């Protein structure tokens with residue numbers, strides 16, 4: 563059974579309190595929070611003050627996905643704002659090992675995200691140091707995009723690499739995930755499903771989370 567992390571990016575920002583109530587009432591395991599800087603990705607979302615406020619309204623673990631350059635400048639601030647898992651992009655981190663160590667030394671779980679074009683082999687020398695790999699199944703920056711089918715093969719490759727080394731690293735899939743493809747994604751080896759539009763745009767978001775959870 564995979565962990566389910568609704569992505570707040572797809573919520574109605576005028577009613578974040580209602581979105582948080584839904585997440586609290588649901589079977590969601592984590593809340594996924596997408597932070598964008600308009601530099602690493604061509605969009606700007608929300609940042610530290612919003613996350614700090616959200617922290618007061620839920621005890622669900624915060625899975626913070628930094629789509630930003632120079633994430634090391636902000637890691638401590640995200641810890642203070644309430645992040646439990648902090649994920650940085652491999653493409654934004656020339657000193658990735660240092661980034662991962664920093665996140666762990668601050669008491670958070672460390673995640674590394676890969677854009678769709680980035681090969682699994684790029685994790686070869688660092689896989690054992692991280693808690694989570696986030697495979698982007700869309701090009702990052704926007705919600706509501708279609709799942710890139712080639713991601714399934716990447717999940718299988720990563721699952722093999724993790725199992726061959728006897729590691730406990732979560733495989734999180736982010737982008738275009740919903741009831742139509744979730745079973746295939748989990749069967750390929752994913753352990754965490756990020757779901758934005760398929761949850762928040764559903765007629766019944768609680769049922770949408772429950773369905774993903776039931777896989």
Ligand SMILES: O=C(CO)[C@@H](O)[C@H](O)COP(=O)(O)O
Nearest residue numbers: 702703705706737738758759
């Ligand atoms: O990181 C991102 C987008 O950059 C994702 O977390 C999306 O927010 C997922 O949204 P859906 O594709 O599920 O609508």
